[in-house]
Amino acid sequence: MKKTNISKKTFYITTPIYYVNDVPHIGHAYTTVAADVIARYKRLSGYDVLFSTGTDEHGQKIARSAEKANLTPQELADQVVIKFKDLWPLLNIRYDDFIRTTEVRHVEVVKGLLNKLYDKGDIYKGEYEGWYCVPCETFWTETQLTDKTCPNCGRKIEKIKEESYFFKMSKYQDQLLSYIENHPKCIQPEVRKNEIISFIKSGLKDQSITRTKKSLRWGIDLPFDNNHVIYVWYDALINYLTVAGYNIDEEKFKKYWPADINLVGKDILRFHTVIWFTMLMAAGIEPPRMVFAHGWWTIEGEKMSKSKGNVVDPYEMVDEFGADVFRYFLMREVSFGQDGNFSKNLLIQRINYDLANDLGNLVSRTIAMINQFFSKKVPQPVEQKEKHDIELKELALNTIKEYNIHMNNLSLNTALETIWQFIRRTNKYIDQTEPWILGREKTKQERLSTILYNLAESLRLITILIYPFMPVKAEEIWRQLGLESDLDKIRLEEEAHWGHLKPGTLVKPGRVIFPRIDIKKKVIKKMEENEIEIISYDEFKKIDLRVGKVVVAEPISGTDKLLKLKIDLGKEIRTIVAGIRKHYSAEEILEKKIIIVYNLQPTKLRGIESQGMLLAAVDNQNVVLLTVDKDITEGSKVQ
Numbered sequence: 001m002k003k004t005n006i007s008k009k010t011f012y013i014t015t016p017i018y019y020v021n022d023v024p025h026i027g028h029a030y031t032t033v034a035a036d037v038i039a040r041y042k043r044l045s046g047y048d049v050l051f052s053t054g055t056d057e058h059g060q061k062i063a064r065s066a067e068k069a070n071l072t073p074q075e076l077a078d079q080v081v082i083k084f085k086d087l088w089p090l091l092n093i094r095y096d097d098f099i100r101t102t103e104v105r106h107v108e109v110v111k112g113l114l115n116k117l118y119d120k121g122d123i124y125k126g127e128y129e130g131w132y133c134v135p136c137e138t139f140w141t142e143t144q145l146t147d148k149t150c151p152n153c154g155r156k157i158e159k160i161k162e163e164s165y166f167f168k169m170s171k172y173q174d175q176l177l178s179y180i181e182n183h184p185k186c187i188q189p190e191v192r193k194n195e196i197i198s199f200i201k202s203g204l205k206d207q208s209i210t211r212t213k214k215s216l217r218w219g220i221d222l223p224f225d226n227n228h229v230i231y232v233w234y235d236a237l238i239n240y241l242t243v244a245g246y247n248i249d250e251e252k253f254k255k256y257w258p259a260d261i262n263l264v265g266k267d268i269l270r271f272h273t274v275i276w277f278t279m280l281m282a283a284g285i286e287p288p289r290m291v292f293a294h295g296w297w298t299i300e301g302e303k304m305s306k307s308k309g310n311v312v313d314p315y316e317m318v319d320e321f322g323a324d325v326f327r328y329f330l331m332r333e334v335s336f337g338q339d340g341n342f343s344k345n346l347l348i349q350r351i352n353y354d355l356a357n358d359l360g361n362l363v364s365r366t367i368a369m370i371n372q373f374f375s376k377k378v379p380q381p382v383e384q385k386e387k388h389d390i391e392l393k394e395l396a397l398n399t400i401k402e403y404n405i406h407m408n409n410l411s412l413n414t415a416l417e418t419i420w421q422f423i424r425r426t427n428k429y430i431d432q433t434e435p436w437i438l439g440r441e442k443t444k445q446e447r448l449s450t451i452l453y454n455l456a457e458s459l460r461l462i463t464i465l466i467y468p469f470m471p472v473k474a475e476e477i478w479r480q481l482g483l484e485s486d487l488d489k490i491r492l493e494e495e496a497h498w499g500h501l502k503p504g505t506l507v508k509p510g511r512v513i514f515p516r517i518d519i520k521k522k523v524i525k526k527m528e529e530n531e532i533e534i535i536s537y538d539e540f541k542k543i544d545l546r547v548g549k550v551v552v553a554e555p556i557s558g559t560d561k562l563l564k565l566k567i568d569l570g571k572e573i574r575t576i577v578a579g580i581r582k583h584y585s586a587e588e589i590l591e592k593k594i595i596i597v598y599n600l601q602p603t604k605l606r607g608i609e610s611q612g613m614l615l616a617a618v619d620n621q622n623v624v625l626l627t628v629d630k631d632i633t634e635g636s637k638v639q
């Protein structure tokens with residue numbers, strides 16, 4: 001089937017639909033931001049775009065999480081879906097449709113499609129005996145396992161033996177292979193495609209696509225056997241058809257199908273090619289033009305996991321750094337398709353160098369000079385004969401060309417790199433042409449006009465190009481340039497040409513677009529928020545800490561809290577009264593090398609002069625002495 005009704009070019013892009021057993025994290029944000037960048041770029045290129053995202057709400061994983069939370073699965077889904085729906089606008093994501101698999105429109109499409117495959121004879125009843133990973137919602141056969149853990153996530157798997165309906169996936173093996181061969185772009189990147197091809201060549205088995213209601217109730221009813229619910233992946237993949245209007249709105253479906261990109265993470269590529277493509281082939285529907293698998297983020301070099309407590313919360317990122325700079329980092333830091341490493345330090349470096357230094361400075365210098373030398377009016381340039389002018393203009397045009405190539409290849413980080421080369425070149429142009437010096441000389445006004453026009457025009461082009469990545473920041477720069485059109489509505493074809501900026505446009509100097517992040521200040525802010533009193537380095541230096549060895553320890557009569565200790569400090573022995581007896585007996589503390597505050601004013605406790613204080617770590621239940629890691633002489637300074 002070919003897309004019809006081509007009054008306008010159409011482009012349909014999807015994100016995976018996210019499980020509602022958990023709140024959004026950086027992985028969800030990454031896919032959705034990338035899809036948004038591509039969708040915005042395509043709108044900018046004149047396409048009629050359909051961009052969808054949503055939530056995957058059925059299956060065992062959701063059922064179990066709901067049970068744990070003492071909620072029905074639907075209640076859990078209704079609560080968690082809000083976390084996704086609220087996040088996307090905060091991340092400046094502009095989708096066209098948000099689909100939930102529990103919606104009636106979807107349930108109907110799923111049932112219709114399964115009926116179709118059943119009528120065709122591609123679904124049959126049998127018995128499934130094998131293994132299942134609940135976190136991945138994946139069936140595994142004995143031969144795929146090396147031990148009793150999931151080959152994908154490494155977690156425990158469960159044995160299943162029950163009646164099940166199967167889809168005749170094996171029947172489509174050859175058709176699938178030749179389809180992939182004839183559509184070389186349908187699975188990307190190349191390395192991932194090759195993995196999928198070898199998986200298919202190793203032999204496709206028929207796919208179990210239902211669970212009995214005895215083992216799982218939370219799913220869409222199988223339309224031709226009420227004792228079964230549909231396997232969550234078989235239901236979820238169909239969301240892409242539902243959104244496009246399959247069996248709902250034929251016009252819409254013709255217009256947008258096949259999907260241009262199903263964007264997914266590398267971990268779910270197999271579902272999106274093998275199960276998805278064969279299901280579509282069986283139904284006589286053309287597969288998506290491309291399934292693109294992006295890589296995974298590690299966090300400070302480690303796998304992200306709840307148990308490690310290193311999950312990156314996109315809400316916090318937006319709060320701390322702002323949506324667009326977070327988007328920029330995600331898109332700039334790794335090449336699309338590869339794995340990447342997230343660290344706050346890297347993020348701050350990107351903000352300070354790429355955004356504040358390079359782009360931010362270009363904006364503020366350009367606007368400030370037009371303000372100062374031409375009372376806010378973009379000046380009229382004269383003919384460009386100077387070498388630097390010609391070079392700048394040439395690079396601008398080249399940048400636009402290359403940018404388009406990279407964006408269309410989904411080399412999103414290279415597209416950004418290309419823009420940044422132009423930004424750096426434009427900053428260099430300021431240094432080379434020294435407009436602030438020309439500004440002082442009356443005779444140099446023509447030259448100054450040309451230079452400042454060139455700067456403003458370069459900045460206008462840069463702003464258009466960065467718009468898909470940082471839509472709100474781009475809008476701010478656009479306004480400071482005095483431009484009134486909606487960036488949302490402009491078209492590259494009309495606007496991405498040199499010389500479109502009208503002389504006489506009134507710039508509007510505004511606030512700093514990308515404030516630098518001072519790491520030192522951020523730490524202080526955090527302490528102040530937690531009401532932690534800050535001391536200066538000099539104050540800290542005044543405290544003299546020493547290692548001492550407990551050589552005598554005895555209880556003090558009349559109290560069960562205190563011990564009297566003699567501490568050997570090498571050149572002297574000191575007495576310390578310590579309120580530690582509830583946690584350490586005299587025998588336990590004897591011989592320990594501990595840390596004491598050496599220059600504390602002596603004080604009398606129970607009639608005994610205490611000549612210092614020992615250090616201990618304290619939480620709700622424990623008091624634990626600070627000792628030394630290796631042996632060291634008594635009296636050593638702690639620095």
Ligand code: MSP
Nearest residue numbers: 016017018019027028056236237264265266296297
């Ligand atoms: N519900 C399925 C998708 C069904 S689509 C028909 C699902 N949901 S998910 O919520 O578990 O994950 C969604 C996406 O998040 C996947 O594309 C996955 O690759 C991505 N990520 C999860 N952790 C990630 C990282 N640490 N880094 C990058 N993306 C990762 O799977």
